Amino acid sequence: MVWNFQGSASKAKLAALKDIIRTYKPSVFALVETHMGGEHANKVQKIVGYDSHARVDAVGFRGGIWVYWKSDLVNITPVTKHPQYITMEIARNSETPWFFTAVYASPGPQNRKELWSELENFARQNNHPWMVAGDFNETRNLSERHGGDANMARRCDLFNNWIENCELVELEFSGAAHTWSRGNSIETRQSARLDRALDKGTIDLEAKLRRELDEILEREEILLYQKSRVDFIRDGDRNTSYFHVSTLVRRWRNRISSLKNSDGVWVEDKEELKSLVVDFYKKLYTQEGDYDVNAEIPYDLFSELSGDDFRWLTRPYTEAEIESVVHNMGALKADFKPCFITKTGRWCVSRSVRR
Incomplete structure (x- = not known):
């Protein structure tokens, strides 16, 4: 004083x-x-x-x-x-x-x-x-x-x-x-x-606070820039209000306020919306009735294997092949023939062969 x-x-x-x-x-x-x-x-x-x-x-x-x-x-x-x-x-x-x-x-x-x-x-x-x-x-x-x-x-x-x-x-x-x-x-x-x-101490404090303020403003600008998902700055440096409005607009567009149920009625109540979403995904991932998996497999994408090729691919491994793999790993290179689909819908087994 x-x-x-x-x-x-x-x-x-x-x-x-x-x-x-x-x-x-x-x-x-x-x-x-x-x-x-x-x-x-x-x-x-x-x-x-x-x-x-x-x-x-x-x-x-x-x-x-x-x-x-x-x-x-x-x-x-x-x-x-x-x-x-x-x-x-x-x-x-x-x-x-x-x-x-x-x-x-x-x-x-x-x-x-x-x-x-x-x-x-x-x-x-x-x-x-x-x-x-x-x-x-x-x-x-x-x-x-x-x-x-x-x-x-x-x-x-x-x-x-x-x-x-x-x-x-x-x-x-x-x-x-x-x-x-x-x-x-x-x-x-x-x-x-x-x-x-x-x-005199105030002038040093003022300079320190200005540096901290510049750093905070820069971080805020980067954060709002990232949130706004824009590709360039149109209105000058540190236009945080522009980025902020862009972020709010995107959030408003992405916000789901109501959904239509199976009866064609729009639902806005929060609890009803939760039940509607849960029921939808339960039904989506629950299998109902007989479903033929083979019916969904395309048969016309690859050529059909011949009987000899199929028997060669599915034959048992010989003892010589096993010993060759174990003792000569460095000399082996994996080479797989394409995998084909037979008329019966079974996937073929690929084999490793010496090149």
Whole structure:
């Protein structure tokens, strides 16, 4: 949790802080623009009940960043402390450690330029997930600001270029469009969205999710393409809706919703359809009455065997033939004469002979 505290001496703000912590129970929270020194930071630590903290104190009544955490929940190692930011490494149990930077950017453009340069250098050297959150005292476009000078568009471009160079992605948010305001009348009122959270880990996650989505879409396309049984793609790549409709149409055409029984009546009831199908196949594969198998055998496809050929084919094997097969298997080759059918309907037996 990161809160632009805008001064921490108020009892009302301290009471609100306790309520927020009691509701959301953050393991780590940061207060930026505290306007106070270390003594008050220790007092806040006792009030909220967190046993560890790191801070950069305000310079006069400007700035100040305090970060608190519970050491039994997270292991935090401060990496860099700067008047405009604190960077720390956060680890929880056996998870991969990541970096967190709490920011309160200076209202002065030259000081902010120094902040952008230092954080950009850290981004180049860092190979772990990184979140940057806090008050950047800058906007990304003119719609995030009400009022201001004509130089604001150029400042927005510089800020956007810095975010892109650091490979950061802005996280979604809910709440008021502008997080800072000043002035009590329409003529004097100014407002802007100065607070935001940026993540480097999100851009890697986005790339991973896009790869997974592409793979899933490709599998879906292939599956629907196969189901549709079409020979080519007519309407472009990944036309899954076309393949899906083709599959549904084929299923609809192949679906049997009714059958006609032996009385010529259409049957649509599921149970009656089951009985009708079962009875049909029982009757199909059940032999009824006298059935002459020989009547189905064609006799005019092959020439009739002569008596000598039939007797030669059906004669008993001689002992010499058996010995020849057993002792000379390598020299034997099977050669079968065609199988003929006699007038009596009996199939002839083929014999193996020496070539």
